[in-house]
Each structure stands twice: as structure tokens, then as C-alpha cells.
Amino acid sequence: MADTLREQQLRMTGFIRDPQANPPPPGIEARRLAVYRRLFFGNMQSLLAGSFPVLHASLGSTQWQALIEDFYTNHRCQTPLFTEVAGELVGYLQTRVDLPGWVAELAHYEWIETVLLLSDDAELEHDPDGDLLDGVPLLSNLAVPLAYAWPVCHIGPGNIPLQAPSEPTLLLARRGADHKVHFSRLAPLAHALLVSIQEQQLSGSEHLAALAALAGTEPQAIETQGLELMRNLRSESILRVSMWERL
Known part of the structure; x- marks a missing residue:
């Protein structure tokens, strides 16, 4: 029997994620596969460039693209939410000991701004006249x-x-x-x-x-x-x- 739908999807996504390490799924034109690859990777690169504008500009286009390609290929995101992908990059960069230390720290610095902007945490109940020394x-x-x-x-x-x-x-x-x-x-x-x-x-x-x-x-x-x-x-x-x- 032909591959199951899941097997076909896994072949497709494996090739899109890393075409160098995964064979293309059978029956699909190389031209169409290239379109999917550009679409998915391009969206990821654009999303992260918008989340880390200073890091993007500081690394330059060549190093930035190499970095995002490695992230796209090797990191397994634990969230399906676009708003949380930036945090995934921050975690990934903290594992890249081969990069200058400022790269991970600059990414974290830019990411914190997004975290606070999007936060919907409610403030804890508090006493506006509470004693700062005796109180908590x-x-x-x-x-x-x-x-x-x-x-x-x-x-x-x-x-x-x-x-x-x-x-x-x-x-x-x-x-x-x-x-x-x-x-x-x-x-x-x-x-x-x-x-x-x-x-x-x-x-x-x-x-x-x-x-x-x-x-x-x-x-x-x-x-x-x-x-x-x-x-x-x-x-x-x-x-x-x-x-x-x-x-």
C-alpha cells in the first residue's frame, strides 16, 4: 500500500526543513518543492527578523541567514504559536557556545520587550499603604x-x-x-x-x-x-x- 498520509507529510516536512539531509517525497516536482521551501523558510526568517531587528542588523544578512537556517533545521519548537517562536530562538542561541556571547544576550534583551508588551498577567492584590520594611x-x-x-x-x-x-x-x-x-x-x-x-x-x-x-x-x-x-x-x-x- 502507498505511504500513509502521515508518512507523506513527514517526508514533505523533513525535506522542507533540511533538503540536504532528507530525500524529496516522490511524485512532487522539484520546482514545487522549492516554492514550499522558500515560502516556509522565508516566513520564519521574516518573523524572526521583525522580532530581533538589532540582532538581525548587527549580524548582517549572510550570518543571519546561516543562523536562521540552522535554527530552522535543527531546533524543535515546543510551541505552535507565532508569538512564542522568538522565545524559542532565544533558548536556541543559549546553546550556541560557538557564537560570541553578545549574540544570545542581545537576543534576550530584545525578546524581553516583546514578552512584556504581550503580557496579560494581572497584578497581585496589594496594600497601597503597606509598610515596606515590615511588610512583604x-x-x-x-x-x-x-x-x-x-x-x-x-x-x-x-x-x-x-x-x-x-x-x-x-x-x-x-x-x-x-x-x-x-x-x-x-x-x-x-x-x-x-x-x-x-x-x-x-x-x-x-x-x-x-x-x-x-x-x-x-x-x-x-x-x-x-x-x-x-x-x-x-x-x-x-x-x-x-x-x-x-x-
């Missing part, structure tokens, strides 16, 4: 602290770093009330505090005490600065205080 501070669902070894916000065509600087690039990405994503630089204390709040539910005092211990100093040495920092973050709706002692 919460990070907004529309804010993400970021740390990169490479200066991702300055990379672009004609400005490709040859090596990572000695200091990391610490950033906060957040979606504002204007429904736009904003990036701002973070001082080391602000970044460490936001990461601590993101990862564990403690009171504000406990977060600052833990950071002081890491720095080898007394909690009182950073409490004033830390409290002022938390007040500023709350005024920008980046931090909130839980209505409960522990969620």
Missing part, C-alpha cells in the same frame, strides 16, 4: 530585573564589542501605564534587591539584612538607602506590598 514587598508582574555580561543596550551595526567589559550591564525592563516598555539602568544594590524580591518572599527588612550579609556589613548600614530605594520603586508601581504576611 512584591515585584510588579510587568517589571523584570536583568543582568548581562555584555553592554546590550549599546550594541548595534558598527558597534560590536570584542570582549565583555569588567562590569555587568544591570537593567530594569518594565511596561508603563503608557503600554510601552521602558529600560533603565540599575545600581548594584537596586538590582540585587529586585532579584531578591523576585526570588523569595521576605519582609523588606529581611531582604535588606540578607543583602547586608552578602556585602559583609551591618543591616543598619544599608537600611536607610534601601528604604528610600523601595519608596522610589513603589512610587513608580514597580514594587507593591503584599496584603498578607506571606503569600
Whole structure:
């Protein structure tokens, strides 16, 4: 009996994905197969170029096409949603240890903007007058602290770093009330505090005490600065205080 429909589909998709490693399905003209290949690969390349415009421009057309061809051939996406394919590329790039380190980090930096723009996460219930030191501070669902070894916000065509600087690039990405994503630089204390709040539910005092211990100093040495920092973050709706002692 002739191949089942599924077998025919697998032959077709295998050839379209990687024509060098898979024989063409029988009974279909090479011209038609080439049209399908250009259509599918072209759509993928166009989709990702739109999601990563700076990375696309920084790599140049030849290297970009080679990269997307390898991704198209060898990566198995775990999502059928076009809006999530960019995240698949980010994960794929993190496995490409042969590429310069800035490539994966720049892709992640561009991808975070899309994630926040498309996010429909609801904010947790919070106490607008909650005590920042005694209460449990919460990070907004529309804010993400970021740390990169490479200066991702300055990379672009004609400005490709040859090596990572000695200091990391610490950033906060957040979606504002204007429904736009904003990036701002973070001082080391602000970044460490936001990461601590993101990862564990403690009171504000406990977060600052833990950071002081890491720095080898007394909690009182950073409490004033830390409290002022938390007040500023709350005024920008980046931090909130839980209505409960522990969620």
C-alpha cells in the first residue's frame, strides 16, 4: 500500500526543513518543492527578523541567514504559536557556545520587550499603604530585573564589542501605564534587591539584612538607602506590598 498520509507529510516536512539531509517525497516536482521551501523558510526568517531587528542588523544578512537556517533545521519548537517562536530562538542561541556571547544576550534583551508588551498577567492584590520594611514587598508582574555580561543596550551595526567589559550591564525592563516598555539602568544594590524580591518572599527588612550579609556589613548600614530605594520603586508601581504576611 502507498505511504500513509502521515508518512507523506513527514517526508514533505523533513525535506522542507533540511533538503540536504532528507530525500524529496516522490511524485512532487522539484520546482514545487522549492516554492514550499522558500515560502516556509522565508516566513520564519521574516518573523524572526521583525522580532530581533538589532540582532538581525548587527549580524548582517549572510550570518543571519546561516543562523536562521540552522535554527530552522535543527531546533524543535515546543510551541505552535507565532508569538512564542522568538522565545524559542532565544533558548536556541543559549546553546550556541560557538557564537560570541553578545549574540544570545542581545537576543534576550530584545525578546524581553516583546514578552512584556504581550503580557496579560494581572497584578497581585496589594496594600497601597503597606509598610515596606515590615511588610512583604512584591515585584510588579510587568517589571523584570536583568543582568548581562555584555553592554546590550549599546550594541548595534558598527558597534560590536570584542570582549565583555569588567562590569555587568544591570537593567530594569518594565511596561508603563503608557503600554510601552521602558529600560533603565540599575545600581548594584537596586538590582540585587529586585532579584531578591523576585526570588523569595521576605519582609523588606529581611531582604535588606540578607543583602547586608552578602556585602559583609551591618543591616543598619544599608537600611536607610534601601528604604528610600523601595519608596522610589513603589512610587513608580514597580514594587507593591503584599496584603498578607506571606503569600
